Amino acid sequence: MIFRRYKDEGLAHYSYLIADEGQAAVIDPRRDIDVYLTDAARDQAYIVSVFETHRNEDYLIGSCEIEAATGARIFHADSQWDYQYGEPVEDGQTWRIGRLKIKAIHTPGHTPGSMSYLLHDPDGNPWVLFSGDALFSGDAGRVDLLGEDRLPEMAGMLYDSIFNKILPLGDDVLLCPAHGAGSVCGSKIAERTWTTIGMERKSNPLCKVKSEQEFLELHGKMLDRPPYFLNMEELNLAGPPILGTLPVLKPLNPKAFEKEMTKAQLVDTRDQFGFGGGHIPGSLSMYLPILPSFAGWFLSYDKPILFLCDPDDTEEIVRTMIRMGFDQLSGYLGKGILGWAVSGNIADHIPLVPVSDFCSMMKKGGDQFVLDVRDDDEFKGEGLKHATHIHLTHLLEEIDEIPKGHPVFPLCRSGNRAMLAASFLKREGWKDINLLMGGLSAWRAYGCNFDL
Amino acid sequence: MIFRRYKDEGLAHYSYLIADEGQAAVIDPRRDIDVYLTDAARDQAYIVSVFETHRNEDYLIGSCEIEAATGARIFHADSQWDYQYGEPVEDGQTWRIGRLKIKAIHTPGHTPGSMSYLLHDPDGNPWVLFSGDALFSGDAGRVDLLGEDRLPEMAGMLYDSIFNKILPLGDDVLLCPAHGAGSVCGSKIAERTWTTIGMERKSNPLCKVKSEQEFLELHGKMLDRPPYFLNMEELNLAGPPILGTLPVLKPLNPKAFEKEMTKAQLVDTRDQFGFGGGHIPGSLSMYLPILPSFAGWFLSYDKPILFLCDPDDTEEIVRTMIRMGFDQLSGYLGKGILGWAVSGNIADHIPLVPVSDFCSMMKKGGDQFVLDVRDDDEFKGEGLKHATHIHLTHLLEEIDEIPKGHPVFPLCRSGNRAMLAASFLKREGWKDINLLMGGLSAWRAYGCNFDL
Amino acid sequence: MIFRRYKDEGLAHYSYLIADEGQAAVIDPRRDIDVYLTDAARDQAYIVSVFETHRNEDYLIGSCEIEAATGARIFHADSQWDYQYGEPVEDGQTWRIGRLKIKAIHTPGHTPGSMSYLLHDPDGNPWVLFSGDALFSGDAGRVDLLGEDRLPEMAGMLYDSIFNKILPLGDDVLLCPAHGAGSVCGSKIAERTWTTIGMERKSNPLCKVKSEQEFLELHGKMLDRPPYFLNMEELNLAGPPILGTLPVLKPLNPKAFEKEMTKAQLVDTRDQFGFGGGHIPGSLSMYLPILPSFAGWFLSYDKPILFLCDPDDTEEIVRTMIRMGFDQLSGYLGKGILGWAVSGNIADHIPLVPVSDFCSMMKKGGDQFVLDVRDDDEFKGEGLKHATHIHLTHLLEEIDEIPKGHPVFPLCRSGNRAMLAASFLKREGWKDINLLMGGLSAWRAYGCNFDL
């Protein structure tokens, strides 16, 4: 018997492969399915079923890709919506994978038709609950996807799912959700990489509320909704385009790259030091670890995308992008920023200011404009007097609030998001853009005698 | 029958594994021998012999390491020197590896006792010459290692070896030397990754000379000699210390790193953009591709070495360092320069100037001091009027020529060596250090209307 | 934060790596430690501690090997014994690995000083219990290691450990024992690859007893004890010899193999079909999956060991053997049994009889001697009228019960152990040895109209 978990580090998305006696099933596969095919083959099993816990909005599901490769049957939840593929699941429906029993449990709230799947061990005991986006470690799925007016209704459904369907399964049952810490689908997901229903009952704040009302107050909120969600929602009903093989990101020489640049969006996935040191004018800084979180906000599906990146990162970049349906990938600059520069092209830079200098500067006063791009919760947790707060994802709409004649210092916790803001402002025409190295963390650790 | 070549990218060092009927031999192994053990096992062969073409001065040979792991016999050339291990080889000596015959041919010149090994194919035809440092693709081994007074003697030996021993073997024989393009052992080695004696006869300038005299004029030169050569020469006679397993570079958190810094040498292997963007004060910039070339010049064997690097590069760094006998490796900064900065430590930066700005600056004139750190041949090939030329490896002795009150712009072809010079000057107390992005290549490609 | 589990498939031994903020710890490492070093490096962490749950008797612990490679501190349980390395652990002792807290809990019974380690998650909640051999999934550690007279005492201790120390930690806590299904340390270990204290409380028969007395009756039994245990026990106190690198199994050609055979033990790890088809006279059949279970019974530490195996299996064989301290490995027959035969050497064979023929033969009656080599529990579960039962591991002492003039048919569930018995009898001089293909399983599935 095999039970494997897969974590997509970028979206913090969990998927699962179970196998017994030559048969295998995948729960909530990602779109780049090679890992399931390889592992199932190694386990001498063949994928016969795919189970979806809900219509996903944050990534493209790999069910159809698996079906194309193996002929597996797809079982999808949310049958109230108009699916163009697979078979709808009903509450209580059961399946067998070898000696393993799987049972669907309707756990709505995140979506109206969300399903959890309860896996029993070979001896028939309830063993693992694949809870999708119903219940996470330390958090629960968002309930705002159908709009503000349906917020109480959805929160109520989720309260019921958690308290009347999931928690009663018993403290001892393993809880295997669709997301882990770092996901945009739950900002408070705990770092506990494996959890149980009992651990959630004891330490998940949403499982400790006293009433549906308290649950609604705590959890019933409208959250940011990246524009790419819409695209995911449509494609996850229609069935995402079949890729076949994982695409290869094409290396381009500086000349070819320059030509493609005229029609493409340009993303630089190096860190703030490399980007600050030198970058191609007009490029957006999205350090690879934050690419999954912000690509959906800052990139359009209408134009192809070009990358400046470490060549070793191209596979991860491709996986990240196609998981969000960004299939128009034109290539990357094969020889990097150095190749760009030695070819006589102009590169730009953004000064990275050491915290000691930044401290002196703030004490001295002056016309610098400090732009806090952290999210609202972070800002609430630790406000700043001498900074203007605009959440990074609102930058486009509120860009007019940023003065053009002043030195601007975008700021976030460590500087990665601030560099995205910096690069965005540069692209939009701002000139005097600078970065505090290491961001607010550096500031706090350094201990400047100034109340920022 | 198996015939494999291994290239150590850093030192451009070639080694070879041959195997037949369960027996294997390695020619000029590098010190990290795991690759030979693994491949021999995969080929179902066992390493019974190691052949050394000469006493190497530029890297530690892995013969003793293989002997310790497999019990193989070591056959070394240069028996005029006092070897503490292995068995001396005589001119004309032959061996069998399965059906393959190997014959030693004395080809002195690089060292007095250099041996080439002629491999015959299973049918008994001369097939491959392992020529060590006698003859390269497009170049030949240096003849200055025994000092200037013996230069004519050694060059004469090498002339004889090439013209009377190697070339007569026939145009059709494959030539497999100990170094390829990029090696410090031959600055003119051709890019032709596989070559034959005939190709050398036709296109290697040193094979086209008309007389010993012409050979001496063309090739009999004193070359730079990194200080670490001395260490290699001693250890390659005594037998390098046995490593057993490849060491692991220890990740250190900023606090532990800071503590180690007090007694260590600090090397930063990131590129000029990352280093320029932010680096730890006192660190030397040695971009990974140039680390093998300059570690032996700028680092001491007496103090441990710390690294700031991409975590994915640690294995390559360890291999590079132990190949040159730098076994005192204290670790690397686990979270990188970002971890350093967010912990509130001070990082420094070096401005990278776009070529357009540098062009304007030079046209305008001013007090900038342009320091050309390329080697003598490069400088001869393309001199600069407005730069002072000090070869990078002479910087230590001639550092007083560099003025302290001026903005200094170290310069090389692409900027990597210039950044090493820049970091060195910073460490030695210079303040106003800057870098032209992309170096002279950028300058040439850009086309500034100014005669630099 | 990192939490990884490693399963050694052969011994079904679990070890664990945890890491946080650059520090790592390993619980109950195996002797081939490369996997911990590699993963810790990848996680940018350095192993600072090793925790042992008890003095192991079934494998050599890798603690000293890790100490030699990293300088980690070793914390061992069972401090009542005379350890030659590491530091003793006390009940209640705590450690920190980054933000993770670990606490020792004295859980005696398997050994007097067994320790479990309770890991807390980054938020400080009890999270994972590393229970060593105290409690398994579906089973518990054996209590007979100190002899029959101390059986009640040890069983009483274990009862107390389980009921008063482990179960009270809460249903929700993950239980991570030192063994999984397939281990010789617990014949009833469940297939549930991840489990919780609650699942054990509900479904582990040993957690459902009503009294210490019932526990003793159910679990207080003397079990088989392979002779190699003694060796493990001694070395695990003294500290196993340091290996450095994983040894490589040397391929030998038929001539060299024959020479080594005169002084070595010969093991054939191919399956019953390959072994039956042709094998070297005098070799013992230990199909690779059963090698870890029977090497310690049938092999001696005094003589080197030779293998006939699939060349792709040599690494697994080496790992298996050195985990049990069999460090004298002479090599394997590089070209396999085919190479043996084509060289004109004599190979032997053992007829594999299809179940249909065996059925006819049994119905007909005759002088065939059916030898059931399954263990006592299996025999009790499903006895055979027409077979003589001698447990495989008792074969040596009871060999005289097997008649020499009759066709002998060793028998087990699938035939793998029976083939070991068959090869053993052949080596000891029996002539007419045969095998029922597929063993008792084939018999049952075929449905012969005869009451075996």
Place this chain on the structure above:
Amino acid sequence: MIFRRYKDEGLAHYSYLIADEGQAAVIDPRRDIDVYLTDAARDQAYIVSVFETHRNEDYLIGSCEIEAATGARIFHADSQWDYQYGEPVEDGQTWRIGRLKIKAIHTPGHTPGSMSYLLHDPDGNPWVLFSGDALFSGDAGRVDLLGEDRLPEMAGMLYDSIFNKILPLGDDVLLCPAHGAGSVCGSKIAERTWTTIGMERKSNPLCKVKSEQEFLELHGKMLDRPPYFLNMEELNLAGPPILGTLPVLKPLNPKAFEKEMTKAQLVDTRDQFGFGGGHIPGSLSMYLPILPSFAGWFLSYDKPILFLCDPDDTEEIVRTMIRMGFDQLSGYLGKGILGWAVSGNIADHIPLVPVSDFCSMMKKGGDQFVLDVRDDDEFKGEGLKHATHIHLTHLLEEIDEIPKGHPVFPLCRSGNRAMLAASFLKREGWKDINLLMGGLSAWRAYGCNFDL
């Protein structure tokens, strides 16, 4: 600059990847193209061209597969035939891949439009000749493909190509043909894995002939032509079906396998010992190393194919089969022959007779029928008095010559082909089939005092 060679071990087919400055080209790609895509990406190059040396008859070319994945242009030789894809090549045509020049040279003989491609090194010197099937190491391409009447014409062409086009290029030029030792395309190909034009001139028998007439006598022969060639020839003009991803061989449980067996061909790729020990009735024994040589003779394109194999071999099996266009692969028996037997199914066996017993038997005389299935050249080289010679590939047509009432002993050099003959005869109804372990090699090495 990159220059890589790829060997498909089964068909001994060589293909080549060259790359420079971000561009890459492949010469004679195989159909499973993943390796080219991966390596080109690692080299930071993109495949822009595919060069075919001729219309292949022994494998499906991967050109269209590469075109589908990368958009590369395909240049094919043999433009006299009706290609459905790519662009025809003309004698003397040149291309650039970065700084590398490639020039087509018309070298007919194997086919009328065969092209060789001469690669120049970055300095512009002739460097490597990709000779396709014109000239091999120690052999040359067959000239009988257009039929016996055109034999002299084609041989004449090839003589001209070799002597007037290839050899004049110079002894020093590397020769990189499309096949190495072990290929069905040249039975005398030398083991010299790298060769030069000079080595061929000196030691290739076909380069040492004195006249066209002598060449024709030596080389102008009709050779065996496996039936699958026809299929290859058609598809290599039409463009083989695009696979996308490499197919995965599906593991089947015994029940599903049995069901598929009714409509499929059954191939067992284990060695003679495993097959002899036990196999499924009706299966053909094709030990994996001989699968590429005999699949095209014994298997039909009309029925799907099932495998019994080592699960680790499934990928190699799939690659082997799809290279020959056998795309109908139904799966393999997931649990192998052991799983088959324990499920109560009937397995068969073929006795493997040790050479000592076979010797006694032959001396004694009797009614055994020894069937020599070696090819005609082997038989001519070493005839047998007491054996009937029928080449393995003629077995089907001459099967009536094999008597049914006698014990039959198929025989070849080592036993692998003999076991294929044995399994074929069993499938066709013969009963008393046996095998001499290790074949004629064992016989010769053993030294039986009998003139076989």
